[in-house]
Amino acid sequence: MRFSGWRVLKEGLTGNKGWAPHWRDPEPQPEYDVVIIGGGGHGLATAYNLAKEHGITNVAVLEKGYLGGGNVGRNTTIVRANYYLPGNSEFYSHSLKQWEGLEEELNYNVMMSQRGQIMVYHNDGQRDAMVRRGNAIINQGDDAELLNREALRKLVPILNYDNARFPIMGGLLQRRAGTARHDAVAWGFARGADQRGVDLIQNCEVTGIDVENGKVRGVQTSRGVIRAKKVALAAAGRSGQVAAMAGLRLPIESHVLQAFVSEGIKPVLNHVVSFAEGHLYVSQSDKGGLVFGSYLDFYSSYAARGNLPMVEHTMETCVSMVPALAKAKVLRSWGGIMDMTPDGSPIIDHSGIEGLYLNCGWCYGGFKAIPGSGNAYAHLIATDRPHGAATKFKLDRFRSGQGLMDEEGTGAQHNLH
Amino acid sequence: MRIICPICGDRDRREFYVKGAALARPEASATLEDWHDHVNLRDNPAGEIKELWYHEMGCSAWIEVCRSTVSHEIVSTRLASTADLGGKR
Ligand SMILES: Cc1cc2nc3c(=O)[nH]c(=O)nc-3n(C[C@H](O)[C@H](O)[C@H](O)COP(=O)(O)OP(=O)(O)OC[C@H]3O[C@@H](n4cnc5c(N)ncnc54)[C@H](O)[C@@H]3O)c2cc1C
Numbered sequence: 001m002r003f004s005g006w007r008v009l010k011e012g013l014t015g016n017k018g019w020a021p022h023w024r025d026p027e028p029q030p031e032y033d034v035v036i037i038g039g040g041g042h043g044l045a046t047a048y049n050l051a052k053e054h055g056i057t058n059v060a061v062l063e064k065g066y067l068g069g070g071n072v073g074r075n076t077t078i079v080r081a082n083y084y085l086p087g088n089s090e091f092y093s094h095s096l097k098q099w100e101g102l103e104e105e106l107n108y109n110v111m112m113s114q115r116g117q118i119m120v121y122h123n124d125g126q127r128d129a130m131v132r133r134g135n136a137i138i139n140q141g142d143d144a145e146l147l148n149r150e151a152l153r154k155l156v157p158i159l160n161y162d163n164a165r166f167p168i169m170g171g172l173l174q175r176r177a178g179t180a181r182h183d184a185v186a187w188g189f190a191r192g193a194d195q196r197g198v199d200l201i202q203n204c205e206v207t208g209i210d211v212e213n214g215k216v217r218g219v220q221t222s223r224g225v226i227r228a229k230k231v232a233l234a235a236a237g238r239s240g241q242v243a244a245m246a247g248l249r250l251p252i253e254s255h256v257l258q259a260f261v262s263e264g265i266k267p268v269l270n271h272v273v274s275f276a277e278g279h280l281y282v283s284q285s286d287k288g289g290l291v292f293g294s295y296l297d298f299y300s301s302y303a304a305r306g307n308l309p310m311v312e313h314t315m316e317t318c319v320s321m322v323p324a325l326a327k328a329k330v331l332r333s334w335g336g337i338m339d340m341t342p343d344g345s346p347i348i349d350h351s352g353i354e355g356l357y358l359n360c361g362w363c364y365g366g367f368k369a370i371p372g373s374g375n376a377y378a379h380l381i382a383t384d385r386p387h388g389a390a391t392k393f394k395l396d397r398f399r400s401g402q403g404l405m406d407e408e409g410t411g412a413q414h415n416l417h
Numbered sequence: 418m419r420i421i422c423p424i425c426g427d428r429d430r431r432e433f434y435v436k437g438a439a440l441a442r443p444e445a446s447a448t449l450e451d452w453h454d455h456v457n458l459r460d461n462p463a464g465e466i467k468e469l470w471y472h473e474m475g476c477s478a479w480i481e482v483c484r485s486t487v488s489h490e491i492v493s494t495r496l497a498s499t500a501d502l503g504g505k506r
């Protein structure tokens with residue numbers, strides 16, 4: 001089934017009776033070439049790429065809940081390619097290019113909205129850092145524009161330019177950045193993978209990974225044993241626990257990150273704006289709700305909900321930076337479990353066990369990574385060589401200390417990102 | 418979340434800085450593997466974990482807190498100085 005404007009019109013006129021489910025609900029087979037653990041954005045995009053780019057279609061995605069019920073459906077949907085360090089820079093650049101063609105590629109409306117993202121600076125030091133970052137982004141081949149206070153004020157008048165402690169001096173704009181509809185990204189990749197023969201198996205929790213003589217044999221699940229030539233982790237916040245099933249310890253702590261949505265209001269904010277002060281970021285959804293968040297709660301957690309101090313911090317910062325929003329009521333808030341690495345950057349690599357692959361450590365930035373990660377991870381699984389855009393996402397960098405990618409410059413330590 | 422400081426009693430989470438997993442420090446002469454393990458690798462349990470919290474806005478004590486990462490319940494606390502984390506020198 002292909003989607004088109006014509007099809008939507010026809011269905012609209014005939015009572016919408018012709019739509020079929022977007023994917024099958026297959027029983028697990030006893031054996032697959034590749035089993036992917038986790039039906040989030042990364043797992044689904046990887047399955048799609050295995051089938052599409054490498055012709056590997058005897059693949060199952062095993063999801064303990066429902067497709068898209070994890071972080072892929074819990075994030076604040078920001079997509080951008082304005083990272084600074086080699087490794088991250090080329091990867092996110094690659095991923096943004098994939099985003100730009102994603103809707104045509106998947107024949108699915110992911111509501112990709114390149115509305116522009118602005119990183120606001122409050123002082124000379126931050127301005128210098130933005131200039132440097134902007135140059136790195138341009139060197140990478142992506143777009144960056146430094147805006148002074150007046151130029152920024154014209155684009156985004158609603159901000160508080162005269163906060164006594166954190167006045168706004170300007171911002172770094174990336175016009176190609178923006179937002180996408182997160183659920184649709186999961187659904188689009190799921191549908192594309194299913195159409196190419198991948199089995200998407202929901203309500204199937206992996207409870208064990210079978211390894212014999214250093215080689216992976218398959219997995220134990222709540223729906224029985226499934227054998228596999230290759231097993232690929234894509235379990236995001238649960239990565240540590242799934243890896244432990246194969247006897248591995250990862251450089252990962254799981255932390256909670258909260259997000260907030262206000263009641264719908266008329267359009268007041270056309271861009272995604274993030275602030276150097278307080279880690280705050282705000283955008284306005286197409287429905288009119290303001291979507292915002294800030295820091296992690298900073299303690300290990302598997303509860304998909306946070307605590308009040310970080311709620312308070314986020315509200316305080318939001319009202320200081322965008323005072324008009326004080327009048328909007330907050331409708332909803334929730335949390336997601338983040339797989340935090342010591343340097344805040346991800347891992348796409350071999351696990352050290354033959355046939356077992358790792359994709360984890362996306363921290364709070366793995367939504368924008370989904371198309372690029374699916375592409376790169378599938379390449380690694382299919383060819384056993386890293387994809388050109390993801391050569392630096394090595395597991396071993398933590399042991400050796402070489403090639404750490406600490407974007408925030410706070411130090412590559414667990415409690416600092 | 419409220420943390421029980423062994424000196425000050427039941428206090429708001431805002432008074433504390435959290436350092437992360439409470440781990441016994443390897444000897445200075447320990448191998449690279451031991452240090453890698455200590456600095457980077459984590460059990461990351463879904464359940465009870467022992468962590469170091471610092472009563473920054475209270476008595477300045479370092480506290481070993483046993484806490485559930487699933488419910489956020491504080492199970493028990495004691496002074497870090499009694500938790501034998503310092504290792505050998
Ligand atoms: C509040 C919040 C805001 C965020 N904002 C942004 C943002 O603006 N931009 C951005 O780029 N990123 C953002 N992120 C990060 C991003 O959402 C994640 O990094 C990314 O979604 C993680 O990859 P995933 O989609 O594959 O994860 P998930 O969707 O969590 O997928 C992992 C799946 O694995 C399944 N699983 C786990 N264990 C097992 C098992 N044993 N057996 C079977 N299945 C299992 C889970 O059920 C889950 O569905 C945000 C995250 C949160 C929580």
Ligand SMILES: [Zn+2]
Binds near residue numbers: 423424476
């Ligand atoms: Zn105290």
